Amino acid sequence: MESSKARQIYLVLRDRIAGGHYADKAPLPVEQDLAAEHGVSRATVRRALAALEEESLITRRQGSGTFVSLDGKPRPIAADFSDALAHLTAMGRATSVQLLAFGYEEAPATVADALGLSPGALVQRSVRVRAIEGAPFSYLTTYVPEAVGRTYAEADLASKPLLALLERSGHTLARATQSVGAQLAAPDVAAALDIETGSALIALTRTVFDEAGRGIEHLAALYRPDRYVFRMELQRDRSGARWSPALRNEA
Amino acid sequence: MESSKARQIYLVLRDRIAGGHYADKAPLPVEQDLAAEHGVSRATVRRALAALEEESLITRRQGSGTFVSLDGKPRPIAADFSDALAHLTAMGRATSVQLLAFGYEEAPATVADALGLSPGALVQRSVRVRAIEGAPFSYLTTYVPEAVGRTYAEADLASKPLLALLERSGHTLARATQSVGAQLAAPDVAAALDIETGSALIALTRTVFDEAGRGIEHLAALYRPDRYVFRMELQRDRSGARWSPALRNEA
DNA sequence: CTAATTTGTACTCTAACCTAGACAAATATA
DNA sequence: TATATTTGTCTAGGTTAGAGTACAAATTAG
Secondary structure: OOOOHHHHHHHHHHHHHHOOOOOOOOEOOOHHHHHHHHOOOHHHHHHHHHHHHHOOOEEEEOOOEEEEOOOOOOOOEEEOOOOHHHHHHHOOOOEEEEEEEEEEEEOOHHHHHHHOOOOOOEEEEEEEEEEEOOEEEEEEEEEEEHHHHOOOOHHHHHHOOHHHHHHHOOOOOOEEEEEEEEEEOOHHHHHHHOOOOOOEEEEEEEEEEOOOOOEEEEEEEEEOOOOEEEEEEEEEOOOOOOEEEEOOOOO | OOOOHHHHHHHHHHHHHHOOOOOOOOEOOOHHHHHHHHOOOHHHHHHHHHHHHHOOOEEEEOOOEEEEOOOOOOOOEEEOOOOHHHHHHHOOOOEEEEEEEEEEEEOOHHHHHHHOOOOOOEEEEEEEEEEEOOEEEEEEEEEEEHHHHOOOOHHHHHHOOHHHHHHHOOOOOOEEEEEEEEEEOOHHHHHHHOOOOOOEEEEEEEEEEOOOOOEEEEEEEEEOOOOEEEEEEEEEOOOOOOEEEEOOOOO
16 A cells, blocks of 8 residues: 555544544544545445554444544654754653754755745755654754854754754744745655655745844744644734734643 | 656646745746656646636746736735734634534544543544635644533534633643644545645644643634744844744734 | 756656455444 | 355466656756
8 A cells, every 4th residue: 555545545634633633532424425435435435444453543344334543653743843852841741853954054945945045055954853752853954144044053053943053053043934824744854753755744835034124044844644733813802803822831 | 647756746846826925916837847857758747827818826827838817816914923812803804713623532542642542542533624615724623531521512622622612611721832843734634624635734732731741722723824824033032042933912 | 069967858668556346254233 | 044245265377557767858057
């Protein structure tokens, strides 16, 4: 089932289970209905279900049905948008970082644009994977203008958060723009995050500026949605016209 | 290429182009490299590229290379997290809503839990698709406790935002919790959003409470990331310890 | 002008995937 | 207890997708 209709169905059902669309212990639709929904034969649905059963995400009982099984499955970490990292460490959970790539190269057009560099300028590019208790959950690609990057060493990246390094070297981080989308996992990312190619990932890009408005860091991050979700609390404004974010302390 | 490795590659490249990973006019990796990256033959890569070319997302020149082509392609709408809708209408863009399903049924366990209802309680379920200038971008499934749902009519849903209806009928919306993840498009959603099954979607779930802490609405929304992204501005706190969201007026 | 690079085209072979159907076994329902 | 429902097992057959290879045509670089 390397790539196929069965895999597609497997991935869709997996997302739904992880996302709470089917609650724990709840029955999945019967095989006939799943087949109809996806426009395939029952044999194909059964292969998808077999894969889910192998991960013990479901249990199947002949004559009865197929049921979600989330016994000891870890729930995703809920993180604030504003400072995810402080959040995790504050929770006392062991996160580790692996540096997959590091070097200086010409800035891709999209990065040069975001950071306000001239096309072809040199940037430091690094790729890191962050894991919590051994389970990888994010794939981070960062770009930093060369002059900024030279203020710290490669080894620092594996041990300290990048924003901390930037502040240590005297840069003031004043403002950032962030946008969130979704993206499919390419083979390299899938391998690093221990998932299958074609899984859905949260895509977050962030550009950080100093007080002079110069671009300091450009981040393209991919998160496993089954291990990491962004959560926020909203409160109705006194005026009643808008919602405003409430600052959080805990997950 | 209904489901296959070629399709997988097609979707990955499509996401990258839409997400700005490859900039406009920039060359894609050569077919050999793409084949190596994805672990397939060149013929398979070529089928993926053919599909991209058909949508004129790329142009291919024999002897030269393959290039991103984003001429008249619309950029995704950038929306604030706090009140996306007000945002859109404020921009003066024509959004339309289609009501796909409406009815009362037993609350799924996950919904009953979120709204604080007893298991098996009746809820109103509605499915809507929102489009901007004819292009669908969101698939919204909402659950409302029966008593609350009875305060407005089915026809209202097709014309007014749900939150406005709730306020009109005297409910005060005090607080909401929201979380953002990612999910693959199932066939029904894919058809409604005019995309292919297996595309990556932003998944947002929100639960709205009144001032007494009662659950009023539970929303499960799916967004096309090529048409809709969540954007936010962050500012460094005076203390310098955290980031805080800056309220926005415009995209 | 020449050589290297890159996309375009053509072909064969194979294996994986999917469909379709029928029936068995376990469970739930009336 | 009898009947319907649901998962489990098996078989046969056909279609498609993919690998691999070779070469042609256009473009670029030296």
